[in-house]
Amino acid sequence: MNQEADHMNAMTGNWISLGALDDIPLRGARRVVRGDLAIAVFRTGDDSVRAIEDTCPHRKGPLSQGIVHGDCVTCPLHNWVISLETGVAQGADEGSVRTFRVRVGKSAEVLLCADDLDADVKCRA
Amino acid sequence: MKKRLVIIGNGMAPGRVLDELFEHAPDLYDVTIFNAEPRVNYDRIMLSPVLSGEKKYEEIIIHGDAWYVDHGVELLKGEKVVNIDRDAKTVTSENGVTAEYDKLIVATGSLPIVIPVPGHDLPGVLTYRDLDDVTAMLLAAKSGGKAVVIGGGLLGLEAAAGLKERGMDVTVLHLMPTLMERQLDAAAGHLLQSTLEARGIDIKTGANTAEILPQPNNKGVRAVRLEDGTEIDADLVVMAVGIRPNAQLAKDAGLKTNRGILVDPQMRTSDPDIYAVGECVEFDGKVYGLVAPLYQMAGVTARELMGDANDGFSDSALATKLKVTGVDLYSAGDFADGETREEIVLRDAANGVYKRLVLEDDKIVGVVLYGDTADGGWFFQQIKDGTDISGMRDTLIFGPAYAGGEALDPMAAVAALPDDAEICGCNGVCKGKIVGAISEKGLSSLDDVRAHTKASASCGTCTGLVEQLMSLTLGEAFDPDAVSPMCGCTDLSHDDVRRLIKAKELKTIPAVMQTLEWKSSCGCAKCRPALNYYLVCDWPDEYADDYQSRFINERAHANIQKDGTYSVVPRMWGGQTSSSELRAIADVVDKFNIPTVKVTGGQRIDMLGIKKEDLPAVWADLGKAGFVSGHAYAKGLRTVKTCVGTDWCRFGTQDSTGLGVRIEKFMWGSWTPAKVKMAVSGCPRNCAEATCKDVGVICVDSGYEIHFAGAAGLDIKGTEVLGLVKTETQALEHIVALVQMYREQGHYLERIYKWAKRIGYDEVRRQIMDDAEKRRAYFDRFVFSQKFAQVDPWSERVSGKDKHEFKPMATLSLQAAE
Numbered sequence: 001m002n003q004e005a006d007h008m009n010a011m012t013g014n015w016i017s018l019g020a021l022d023d024i025p026l027r028g029a030r031r032v033v034r035g036d037l038a039i040a041v042f043r044t045g046d047d048s049v050r051a052i053e054d055t056c057p058h059r060k061g062p063l064s065q066g067i068v069h070g071d072c073v074t075c076p077l078h079n080w081v082i083s084l085e086t087g088v089a090q091g092a093d094e095g096s097v098r099t100f101r102v103r104v105g106k107s108a109e110v111l112l113c114a115d116d117l118d119a120d121v122k123c124r125a
Numbered sequence: 126m127k128k129r130l131v132i133i134g135n136g137m138a139p140g141r142v143l144d145e146l147f148e149h150a151p152d153l154y155d156v157t158i159f160n161a162e163p164r165v166n167y168d169r170i171m172l173s174p175v176l177s178g179e180k181k182y183e184e185i186i187i188h189g190d191a192w193y194v195d196h197g198v199e200l201l202k203g204e205k206v207v208n209i210d211r212d213a214k215t216v217t218s219e220n221g222v223t224a225e226y227d228k229l230i231v232a233t234g235s236l237p238i239v240i241p242v243p244g245h246d247l248p249g250v251l252t253y254r255d256l257d258d259v260t261a262m263l264l265a266a267k268s269g270g271k272a273v274v275i276g277g278g279l280l281g282l283e284a285a286a287g288l289k290e291r292g293m294d295v296t297v298l299h300l301m302p303t304l305m306e307r308q309l310d311a312a313a314g315h316l317l318q319s320t321l322e323a324r325g326i327d328i329k330t331g332a333n334t335a336e337i338l339p340q341p342n343n344k345g346v347r348a349v350r351l352e353d354g355t356e357i358d359a360d361l362v363v364m365a366v367g368i369r370p371n372a373q374l375a376k377d378a379g380l381k382t383n384r385g386i387l388v389d390p391q392m393r394t395s396d397p398d399i400y401a402v403g404e405c406v407e408f409d410g411k412v413y414g415l416v417a418p419l420y421q422m423a424g425v426t427a428r429e430l431m432g433d434a435n436d437g438f439s440d441s442a443l444a445t446k447l448k449v450t451g452v453d454l455y456s457a458g459d460f461a462d463g464e465t466r467e468e469i470v471l472r473d474a475a476n477g478v479y480k481r482l483v484l485e486d487d488k489i490v491g492v493v494l495y496g497d498t499a500d501g502g503w504f505f506q507q508i509k510d511g512t513d514i515s516g517m518r519d520t521l522i523f524g525p526a527y528a529g530g531e532a533l534d535p536m537a538a539v540a541a542l543p544d545d546a547e548i549c550g551c552n553g554v555c556k557g558k559i560v561g562a563i564s565e566k567g568l569s570s571l572d573d574v575r576a577h578t579k580a581s582a583s584c585g586t587c588t589g590l591v592e593q594l595m596s597l598t599l600g601e602a603f604d605p606d607a608v609s610p611m612c613g614c615t616d617l618s619h620d621d622v623r624r625l626i627k628a629k630e631l632k633t634i635p636a637v638m639q640t641l642e643w644k645s646s647c648g649c650a651k652c653r654p655a656l657n658y659y660l661v662c663d664w665p666d667e668y669a670d671d672y673q674s675r676f677i678n679e680r681a682h683a684n685i686q687k688d689g690t691y692s693v694v695p696r697m698w699g700g701q702t703s704s705s706e707l708r709a710i711a712d713v714v715d716k717f718n719i720p721t722v723k724v725t726g727g728q729r730i731d732m733l734g735i736k737k738e739d740l741p742a743v744w745a746d747l748g749k750a751g752f753v754s755g756h757a758y759a760k761g762l763r764t765v766k767t768c769v770g771t772d773w774c775r776f777g778t779q780d781s782t783g784l785g786v787r788i789e790k791f792m793w794g795s796w797t798p799a800k801v802k803m804a805v806s807g808c809p810r811n812c813a814e815a816t817c818k819d820v821g822v823i824c825v826d827s828g829y830e831i832h833f834a835g836a837a838g839l840d841i842k843g844t845e846v847l848g849l850v851k852t853e854t855q856a857l858e859h860i861v862a863l864v865q866m867y868r869e870q871g872h873y874l875e876r877i878y879k880w881a882k883r884i885g886y887d888e889v890r891r892q893i894m895d896d897a898e899k900r901r902a903y904f905d906r907f908v909f910s911q912k913f914a915q916v917d918p919w920s921e922r923v924s925g926k927d928k929h930e931f932k933p934m935a936t937l938s939l940q941a942a943e
């Protein structure tokens with residue numbers, strides 16, 4: 001069984017633990033899946049974490065597979081640059097993706113805000 | 126409180142109004158722009174270079190999103206205004222957005238004319254006006270096929286040349302007997318026609334379109350029928366027959382209009398709070414279709430908005446150039462024949478040069494130049510100044526270098542221009558302004574001059590003149606060949622960076638960025654992969670590859686597909702396989718339910734549509750059968766295609782299959798600036814297509830002819846011959862040395878053919894064929910770097926490396942957050 005899956009659903013208040021910060025490569029990302037929803041959780045060069053929907057506004061490229069630079073990711077399919085903070089496409093391109101609140105907890109674990117997921121359940125219902 | 130300025134339309138004219146307004150009075154107005162096009166302000170003139178592939182959309186943006194934020198301008202993209210309420214002083218968009226104004230500018234540009242022949246509204250019939258039109262043409266061009274362009278004027282010919290560049294068969298239909306008859310006389314029109322025909326564009330003049338014929342299902346076009354019954358096959362029809370001012374909105378609001386919106390010299394419409402600028406305007410009975418007068422209008426409007434006195438707009442002579450690379454064409458003024466007119470003509474058929482000056486009362490009134498347009502600006506100046514040319518008539522046609530008997534120095538023409546001579550017609554920038562800016566602001570690059578003066582920043586045809594002015598002003602200090610920086614994070618070029626990495630022994634990406642003073646915190650998606658490659662190449666034993674600086678394909682060792690799945694291509698050395706390999710592939714395909722199996726263009730087998738999580742397991746099974754990664758994803762050695770050679774073929778002269786396999790086994794795993802593809806053919810019949818590869822070998826009786834610098838992708842180019850060697854071992858040594866030379870010098874993403882062209886084919890031959898010591902040194906360095914590179918990335922990952930790459934961090938159950 002997938003070891004990291006053990007972390008799943010361990011809830012602390014409204015925050016869900018996704019695993020250790022070190023599970024994400026520096027300037028890299030990991031995917032978190034929940035039903036049809038895929039979330040890309042990023043760790044930027046300065047060790048902050050960000051979470052956005054893993055679906056590029058252009059043609060649904062998996063943003064978690066892109067190159068992370070500054071507070072942005074470049075999509076692996078056609079090089080759109082998406083802000084990790086706002087989810088908005090940069091430069092001349094137009095579009096945005098959902099963002100999710102995420103933070104690093106006391107014991108260096110990555111926490112995702114469950115309320116933001118609920119919003120998802122509602123809007124999908 | 127600030128006054129409210131609302132602008133309808135976000136084209137080139139109002140963009141310039143705001144530039145001028147903000148330069149002098151940044152805080153006077155709160156500005157709101159409604160733009161029907163869902164985008165920022167871009168250089169419409171440069172759509173043709175985007176169509177032909179010479180530029181990207183990003184490069185022709187005039188005001189990027191940040192500009193609007195910086196200047197506090199609210200830009201409403203994709204909001205088409207449908208109503209102006211002059212009593213309430215509001216405008217309202219299609220989507221119901223309303224804005225109040227104190228001053229309003231109407232800048233709705235013009236609309237392309239569509240000739241209402243049957244079939245004009247079929248899908249596949251386009252006009253040529255905005256980025257969407259270009260995108261639609263590019264999409265159509267992707268599938269090749271035939272394009273018919275209706276209209277042989279400036280726009281039609283630029284569209285035709287662009288579509289031809291993009292690989293379509295192009296026919297131009299022009300109603301008049303010669304091309305561009307409004308700007309060119311008949312002789313120049315014919316010259317232009319033969320130049321375009323020589324490029325493979327079919328041109329029919331006197332051609333009157335009667336009907337556009339649909340495909341049987343009405344889903345597109347099939348052909349264009351002319352009045353005389355001729356049918357021309359077409360998959361795409363572009364109508365470029367002219368434009369008319371877009372004045373309906375203003376008319377509906379009760380403003381005075383005729384063909385366009387009527388304005389006075391101050392650009393005011395019949396309502397004193399409403400201005401109009403750009404192509405939607407009619408002034409003194411004339412409408413406009415080039416940016417130079419529109420920019421003049423913009424200057425007037427900006428002054429009006431600031432309440433400054435000004436001379437108002439006045440109509441003046443216009444000059445035109447055609448922006449088709451390799452065609453030099455210039456016309457200005459009026460060149461119709463007339464009783465009182467005389468002409469001076471120069472024809473140099475051998476050099477394809479034609480020049481014609483039209484004179485009236487000892488003054489130049491018109492000029493047409495073809496093939497050599499260097500003096501266009503000077504002649505245009507004489508027209509505008511109304512210079513009396515009687516004193517220099519004999520040498521006039523040879524331009525300023527001769528006129529008046531001055532010395533024949535290529536710079537002389539520019540030096541001879543007075544300070545008020547116009548250099549950039551689009552932006553109305555004169556020589557004095559450019560020279561002044563260069564010396565006062567210490568400008569040293571073309572980009573600086575563009576940024577500060579706007580000269581050569583629109584259509585770019587005056588770039589040569591601007592560069593000459595820079596040389597005149599700066600002397601030796603100006604280097605027109607100065608190379609462009611790697612990316613926005615640094616001012617250094619690829620060459621500089623490569624040199625400094627070596628010279629300063631920089632061995633990590635942070636070290637490079639620190640020492641070379643990178644402007645961003647951790648680079649961008651352009652420089653990071655480049656730096657990672659340079660470091661891998663220069664310090665093979667010491668540098669730890671930074672996977673986060675590699676594109677996903679090289680990080681996951683498979684090719685990402687459009688749906689986020691991956692494809693897997695194992696090596697089949699030299700294109701050879703066996704029953705056991707094929708059986709192993711068949712088993713993997715069944716076991717993992719792989720949807721598509723395809724033979725690639727590189728003589729091997731591709732399995733497509735594999736889920737990322739499955740990759741390590743797929744590789745494990747392939748590995749058991751002896752397969753290693755084919756690096757179909759890598760900026761590295763891809764395939765070595767071969768033919769059957771002496772093994773089987775009755776014409777084979779050498780063991781081409783054997784040599785191909787030997788090269789592939791020797792060189793696989795190496796990283797290179799861009800991908801490297803090779804082929805070995807057993808005889809000059811060349812069944813392995815070796816003469817369009819990065820490196821190719823043609824076997825002959827006397828040995829091995831080595832080729833390089835071919836291309837068969839985005840560009841098509843036959844190879845250059847490197848030289849002939851006698852033995853297989855020599856062939857291998859030469860090829861390896863050549864590739865190492867490229868590895869050490871190439872810019873990231875630069876294929877061999879571009880690198881070799883940049884440094885010179887002879888230089889490559891000299892170092893690899895003639896200098897045995899150099900060749901040996903290159904060879905040795907390659908062999909050394911292979912010690913660290915020939916590790917199968919698949920088996921590494923099967924044994925657990927980069928595990929995180931292949932599975933989700935967490936899977937949340939759907940109830941979790943409820």
Ligand code: SRM
Nearest residue numbers: 684692724725726727729757763802836837838839840876
């Ligand atoms: C699979 C294959 C098509 C096929 O089904 O046959 C293919 C597939 C792709 N090619 Fe190719 N090319 C394939 C043979 C070719 C060939 C023919 C050849 O190698 O003899 C060419 C022309 C020769 C050449 O390279 O000049 C070719 C010229 C290109 C180019 C244009 C390169 C250029 O510099 O001009 C690209 C775009 C690029 O690299 O930027 C490209 C890019 C691609 C990419 C990687 C597009 C992408 O970025 O996703 C495709 C990956 C699909 C995948 O995941 O498998 N492919 N591609 C062929 C794989 C060969 C192999 O076994 O490795």
Ligand SMILES: Cc1cc2nc3c(=O)[nH]c(=O)nc-3n(C[C@H](O)[C@H](O)[C@H](O)COP(=O)(O)OP(=O)(O)OC[C@H]3O[C@@H](n4cnc5c(N)ncnc54)[C@H](O)[C@@H]3O)c2cc1C
Nearest residue numbers: 134136137138160161162169205206233234403404415416
């Ligand atoms: C392919 C091409 C090549 C060209 N080459 C040259 C050249 O080499 N040299 C040269 O001098 N000129 C050239 N031109 C002409 C030049 O581009 C135009 O003269 C210039 O762009 C016109 O500027 P404008 O601001 O008047 O209108 P435009 O740039 O056409 O802008 C009008 C804008 O208003 C918007 N709009 C219209 N109606 C509404 C509404 N109701 N509500 C909101 N927005 C609206 C439109 O969407 C459009 O974005 C070329 C044009 C094209 C198309």
Ligand code: SF4
Nearest residue numbers: 267687725726838839
């Ligand atoms: S495989 Fe090559 S030619 Fe085919 S669509 Fe992809 S990049 Fe284009």
Ligand code: FES
Nearest residue numbers: 056059061075078
């Ligand atoms: S899907 Fe992301 S850039 Fe195209």
